[in-house]
Amino acid sequence: MNDYEKQQRISTFLVLLFTFFIVMMVVSGCSTTVPVTMSFPDPPASFASQKCPDLKKLNDQPNLSDVTKTVTGNYTTYYECAVRHDAWLEWYEVNKKIFENIK
Numbered sequence: 001m002n003d004y005e006k007q008q009r010i011s012t013f014l015v016l017l018f019t020f021f022i023v024m025m026v027v028s029g030c031s032t033t034v035p036v037t038m039s040f041p042d043p044p045a046s047f048a049s050q051k052c053p054d055l056k057k058l059n060d061q062p063n064l065s066d067v068t069k070t071v072t073g074n075y076t077t078y079y080e081c082a083v084r085h086d087a088w089l090e091w092y093e094v095n096k097k098i099f100e101n102i103k
Contacts, residue, residue, distance in 0.1 A: 040099045
């Protein structure tokens with residue numbers, strides 16, 4: 001074996017060794033465990049400040065038909081808002097419990 005072949009084998013060995021160390025450094029960097037703690041997010045502030053629409057008011061001298069229309073409209077408006085609000089709160093609580101049970 002001449003000097004050229006020895007140098008080639010040594011350089012190949014050094015390249016492989018260097019590559020091995022680089023791979024080991026990358027792999028060992030990924031294997032460290034760091035505890036990650038997450039908390040379920042709070043409801044958005046825009047939701048808490050969002051108000052239901054104002055209810056309609058009657059004129060000074062309403063007719064009976066105006067009274068029934070206004071009362072029906074107010075009931076509808078109120079219950080639509082209440083159902084939306086209650087459904088969102090229920091969704092939030094259920095998903096928060098699911099999130100907390102995953103840990």
